Amino acid sequence: MAQFPIVKSLAKITVTRVDGEYQIRMEDRSGDVVVYHAVSEQVLDLADHLDDLLTEEEEEQAER
Numbered sequence: 739m740a741q742f743p744i745v746k747s748l749a750k751i752t753v754t755r756v757d758g759e760y761q762i763r764m765e766d767r768s769g770d771v772v773v774y775h776a777v778s779e780q781v782l783d784l785a786d787h788l789d790d791l792l793t794e795e796e797e798e799q800a801e802r
Contacts, residue, residue, distance in 0.1 A: 746770070753781070 746766040754761050760781045762774045776784075 746768070748764055749767045749769075750763075750765040752763040754763070760776045760778070762776055762781075763771060764774075765771045
Protein backbone atom coordinates (compact mmCIF):
# COMPACT_ATOMS: atom_id res chain seq x y z
CA MET A 739 0.00 0.00 0.00
CA ALA A 740 1.39 3.40 -1.03
CA GLN A 741 1.82 6.00 1.65
CA PHE A 742 1.15 9.60 0.79
CA PRO A 743 3.21 12.36 2.40
CA ILE A 744 1.59 14.55 4.99
CA VAL A 745 1.16 18.06 3.61
CA LYS A 746 1.90 20.81 6.13
CA SER A 747 2.03 24.60 5.85
CA LEU A 748 5.44 26.12 6.44
CA ALA A 749 5.93 28.81 9.02
CA LYS A 750 9.67 29.38 8.65
CA ILE A 751 12.60 28.27 6.48
CA THR A 752 16.21 28.91 7.48
CA VAL A 753 19.28 28.05 5.42
CA THR A 754 22.75 28.12 6.97
CA ARG A 755 26.18 26.93 5.91
CA VAL A 756 28.00 24.70 8.38
CA ASP A 757 31.32 22.95 7.72
CA GLY A 758 30.97 23.17 3.93
CA GLU A 759 27.41 21.83 3.97
CA TYR A 760 24.12 23.61 3.93
CA GLN A 761 21.47 23.02 6.55
CA ILE A 762 17.90 23.69 5.49
CA ARG A 763 15.69 23.99 8.56
CA MET A 764 11.94 23.99 8.07
CA GLU A 765 9.35 24.61 10.74
CA ASP A 766 5.64 24.07 10.20
CA ARG A 767 2.83 26.02 11.81
CA SER A 768 2.48 23.45 14.60
CA GLY A 769 6.13 23.95 15.58
CA ASP A 770 7.45 20.65 14.18
CA VAL A 771 10.96 21.06 12.78
CA VAL A 772 12.92 19.08 10.20
CA VAL A 773 16.54 19.75 9.19
CA TYR A 774 18.02 18.61 5.89
CA HIS A 775 21.69 18.61 4.96
CA ALA A 776 22.54 19.50 1.36
CA VAL A 777 25.58 20.14 -0.80
CA SER A 778 26.08 23.24 -2.96
CA GLU A 779 24.79 21.57 -6.13
CA GLN A 780 21.52 20.61 -4.44
CA VAL A 781 21.00 24.12 -3.05
CA LEU A 782 21.67 25.65 -6.48
CA ASP A 783 19.21 23.22 -8.06
CA LEU A 784 16.57 24.16 -5.47
CA ALA A 785 17.20 27.87 -6.05
CA ASP A 786 16.87 27.41 -9.82
CA HIS A 787 13.58 25.53 -9.46
CA LEU A 788 12.17 28.17 -7.13
CA ASP A 789 13.30 30.95 -9.47
CA ASP A 790 11.59 29.24 -12.42
CA LEU A 791 8.35 28.82 -10.47
CA LEU A 792 8.38 32.42 -9.30
CA THR A 793 9.01 33.64 -12.84
CA GLU A 794 6.05 31.59 -14.10
CA GLU A 795 3.86 33.02 -11.33
CA GLU A 796 4.88 36.60 -12.21
CA GLU A 797 4.10 35.96 -15.89
CA GLU A 798 0.67 34.54 -15.02
CA GLN A 799 -0.12 37.56 -12.84
CA ALA A 800 1.02 39.95 -15.59
CA GLU A 801 -1.40 38.30 -18.04
CA ARG A 802 -4.40 38.96 -15.78
